[in-house]
Amino acid sequence: MTTLSPENSLSAMLSASFILGLHPFVRTEAWKFLTGYYSWQSSQDERLTVNSMRRKNYNALCQMYEKIQPLLENLHRNFIETQNNIAYDLQRLYDKDPLGNVLIDKKRLEKTLLLSYVCNNQAEYQRGFHEMVMLFQIMVEHDHEIFWLFQFFLQKTEHSCVINIGVGKNLDMLNNLITFLDPVFAEHLKGKGAGAVQALFPWFCLCFQRAFKSFDDVWRLWEVLLTGKPCRNFQVLVAYSMLQMVREQALLESMSGDAILLACNKLIDLDADELTSAACMVYAELMQKDVPQPLKNFFL
Incomplete structure (x- = not known):
């Protein structure tokens, strides 16, 4: 019978928390x-x-x-x-x-x-x-x-929700991530959508608390952030996934920054597991590419 080392045992427990979630009890x-x-x-x-x-x-x-x-x-x-x-x-x-x-x-x-x-x-x-x-x-x-x-x-969580420590970094990296993964949307945001991403700071300040339909969903996402899996600063991948929910409408309707922000603020009653899965897909896409050094340092 193989015995897990303390490091591997810890990794297994964190992975289980990340994948399965925690029972309320x-x-x-x-x-x-x-x-x-x-x-x-x-x-x-x-x-x-x-x-x-x-x-x-x-x-x-x-x-x-x-x-x-x-x-x-x-x-x-x-x-x-x-x-x-x-x-x-x-x-x-x-x-x-x-x-x-x-x-x-x-x-x-x-x-x-x-x-x-x-x-x-x-x-x-x-x-x-x-x-x-x-x-x-x-x-x-x-x-x-x-x-x-x-x-x-x-x-x-590396004070990622604190305005004078982590929030600015999150917003900068979200901009960089959009530029790297979605240049079409990035170009729109530089034009008509200018300022929309920077105005999303409440997402990070509240750790997405207002985006979910229940406290259980909020705790579920926070638990994922605490595991550090699948990467550091996972909250930025979550924000990117949420922004992708309004992307098609923003491009089709050539929405302004204020209109994009309004659409983002209407993202409520989300499911934490679905959002986490979407963010994991973004991470998987990121890992298949030659990631610029600033993004690599931030996430890896």
Whole structure:
């Protein structure tokens, strides 16, 4: 009987997560492995120790925040502005399911967002984070889990949804990808569609959250991104696949950039498995070509 090495075993588990998806019953625990909250090779006892450590670290951060909050409010205008932005975003956030049951606790969500802003110098706070963290609050039970899973998700996805880190790179590479794989559409976008691709930044800022018909679909795509399969920066291939959904109409009707953007914004209720499959086909097409070095470095 052949025994898999830890590296091969990890690869097999990630491949299974990518291909088959995660059953809702195991999602909460599986995400702790996918994000790096737990090591794939850890024992149950080790995981109990890690979870205890993460809880203590979270509590220490909360205590630190409580001590410096008055100072931040008095001396840092950006903090007050961020506080107001979070409060405004949460006020508009619909927190109930179709039956009227409350899905989330907005006060807990506000605490997580403010703590993340203070502690994460790279990501800070941007519009849309409240919708992302909401899904973490729905997924897991404890505040420290919500906080750390969000931080690890950002790290694992190379901060690709953060405006001042990954979003600009994604948009530039999406433009490069269109130019390389679809020069006809690229030429149209340079003319009548100028600016359309750059205006698609909400796709990346929200990690495509508004494009899907259910939370399960959002989690499904995010899980694919966390596996790192079939390649790095898979989110750009996802965006390319979505843009291809409006390509034919854009060319036939010689649509302007604003019209293309409007058509893209109407891409809702998508199926995560179908979109992932389409993006994988783009990746397969890419691998059959002599890829320019910038694209090769970005995806491989």
